[in-house]
Amino acid sequence: xxxxxxxxxxxxxxxxxxxxxxxxxxxxALGDGSRLRIxxxxxxxxxxxxxxxxxxxxxxxxxxxxLAQLRAAGLITLTEQGNLTYYSLRRDRAEEAGVELRxxxxx
Numbered sequence: 001x002x003x004x005x006x007x008x009x010x011x012x013x014x015x016x017x018x019x020x021x022x023x024x025x026x027x028x029a030l031g032d033g034s035r036l037r038i039x040x041x042x043x044x045x046x047x048x049x050x051x052x053x054x055x056x057x058x059x060x061x062x063x064x065x066x067l068a069q070l071r072a073a074g075l076i077t078l079t080e081q082g083n084l085t086y087y088s089l090r091r092d093r094a095e096e097a098g099v100e101l102r103x104x105x106x107x
Contacts, residue, residue: 016107019104020100020104022073022074022100023100023101023104025072025073025074026073026074026075026097026100027097027101028069028073029069029070029072029073029075030073030075030097032066032069034056034058034062034066035066035069035070037056038052038056038063038066038067038070038076039070039075039076039089039094041055041056042076042087042088042089043089043091046079046086046087046088047086047087048084048085048086048087049063049064049067049085049087052067052087067087073093074090074093075089075090075093075094076088076089076090077090
């Protein structure tokens with residue numbers, strides 16, 4: 001299998017083989033090992049950026065980039081409490097991932 005990145009704008013075609021943009025964003029977000037590790041951490045409990053960066057031994061800017069991709073895919077949410085921001089796994093969205101892919105593949 002060969003995969004390559006594409007711009008979301010190229011997904012606007014109306015042909016039946018074109019996957020929904022939300023499905024592409026979801027699987028693009030899941031295509032990185034660090035993002036999967038972040039999701040695994042968030043499955044245990046909500047965490048702050050610094051906690052995630054320390055646990056994965058990655059820089060905060062790198063973690064922020066990964067978190068932005070995961071948010072775009074709807075897999076995580078952020079909540080601000082005063083000066084602190086913490087991230088949470090959207091379990092409902094994680095469960096929908098397989099359903100979305102199956103729906104695309106079988107239609």
